[in-house]
Amino acid sequence: MPSETTMRTAMQAYLDALNNRDVARIIALFAEGGTVEDPVGSGVHDARPGLTRLVGGLPDGATFTLDTPIRASHGSGAAMAFTVRMVLDGKPIQIRSLDVMQFDDEGLITEMKAYYGPSDITS
Template identity: 35%
Template sequence: MTDSEKELVIAQQYSDVADSYLRYLNEKNLEGILSLYAENATVEDPVGSDVITGKVELRKFYSKAVNMDLVLTRTGQVRVAGVEIAFPFQLRMNVDGVPMVTDIIDVFRFDEAGKIVSMRAFWGPFNHKPANE
């Protein structure tokens, strides 16, 4: 296998992780989500908030997410650069009875085993609006 063929295989594996991540969140599959992460991974969601480190803390964080009524949909291609990916998606959920949509870009960095070592979610108040707008 040539180097460029290897890069394509790895890029596809990373893209598959992004899709699995969104699918597991939609399915409320906590163990599936955690299986994507390395043992000492970090999550910063949104960027600028406190960084969560390690599987114990990630379990607490994602336990809340899987108990919410969320719908996540990828809205563009996964971009792969080296050992990192970025991908856009929308989060739809009700907030105080109002259907809301948030446009988010997640950035994952991977280790040699293909596990996520860092997840950073880029979104803020300007990306959050009523779903009917």
């Protein structure tokens, strides 16, 4: 089972890589066969192509900022609440998300679920 420190470090690395548009770094954080559901309810996808599309679709200047410290568990999961700020079609928007990730024994992400709904997307 991964340690709390391992899970927190991986989640911070994920957020940092999003801010730097570092797709290779993001992919390296995921286990082979890892999945992404962003947002929950939109379907589960293989992490590698799913994250490549997600990061590739981010507008220039999008930022990801933690709202609270990353939370770990007694098991192999952790969560982080953050806000994404960006400009789409000339209009500033923000998305408040809660991402929950599961980890394997090596500390790689096996599952990422992003929880946000229409009311979490504001201008």
